Amino acid sequence: MAQLHPGSNFLGIERQPERVAKCNARTARLGLTNALAVQGTGEQGLEPLPDSCCAVFHLYFPDPWPKRRHAVRRVFQQGFLAEVRRILSPGGTLRLMSDNEPYFAEMRELTRSGWAERDWEDGREAVPTAFESVFLKLGKKPFRACLSAVQESTAGSP
Numbered sequence: 001m002a003q004l005h006p007g008s009n010f011l012g013i014e015r016q017p018e019r020v021a022k023c024n025a026r027t028a029r030l031g032l033t034n035a036l037a038v039q040g041t042g043e044q045g046l047e048p049l050p051d052s053c054c055a056v057f058h059l060y061f062p063d064p065w066p067k068r069r070h071a072v073r074r075v076f077q078q079g080f081l082a083e084v085r086r087i088l089s090p091g092g093t094l095r096l097m098s099d100n101e102p103y104f105a106e107m108r109e110l111t112r113s114g115w116a117e118r119d120w121e122d123g124r125e126a127v128p129t130a131f132e133s134v135f136l137k138l139g140k141k142p143f144r145a146c147l148s149a150v151q152e153s154t155a156g157s158p
């Protein structure tokens with residue numbers, strides 16, 4: 001994506017330091033100056049970012065933690081979503097993809113109010129993620145949604 005869109009900056013937030021290093025080694029090898037991976041975990045990983053700094057937030061194939069007792073480890077929770085909303089610029093979009101139907105349903109439930117669905121095709125050329133490629137090769141279509149935060153109405157305020 002960074003190669004395809006040299007006019008945009010890409011920031012990747014990943015929990016595992018070795019994956020961060022691998023990603024940065026790859027972007028360096030490709031000579032890209034518009035992509036950076038940093039180590040961060042979930043909601044806390046977004047806290048250092050300023051308000052309205054992000055045009056598109058990609059959350060693709062977050063770990064589903066399918067066992068009920070592990071569900072608290074899921075990254076997509078109210079606090080995380082509030083942070084995503086804070087860093088998205090007005091009109092910015094949150095793009096979600098998952099192969100796990102129950103987790104995807106939970107994401108849609110949490111975004112049922114305050115978010116509006118947009119067309120997945122936004123006119124920008126995209127490349128499949130590693131996980132997406134695996135599922136596409138298996139003939140499976142991941143669940144996906146593109147959402148934008150509904151701006152709070154100021155109508156009626158003094």
Ligand SMILES: C[S@@+](CC[C@H](N)C(=O)[O-])C[C@H]1O[C@@H](n2cnc3c(N)ncnc32)[C@H](O)[C@@H]1O
Pocket residue numbers: 013014015016019040041042045059060061062063075129130131132
């Ligand atoms: C299933 S992989 C998906 C990778 C990639 N998005 C794709 O579509 O190919 C999930 C990635 O998210 C990272 N991860 C899991 N939980 C995280 C969290 N709470 N914060 C940041 N990264 C996390 C994992 O280390 C792993 O690299």
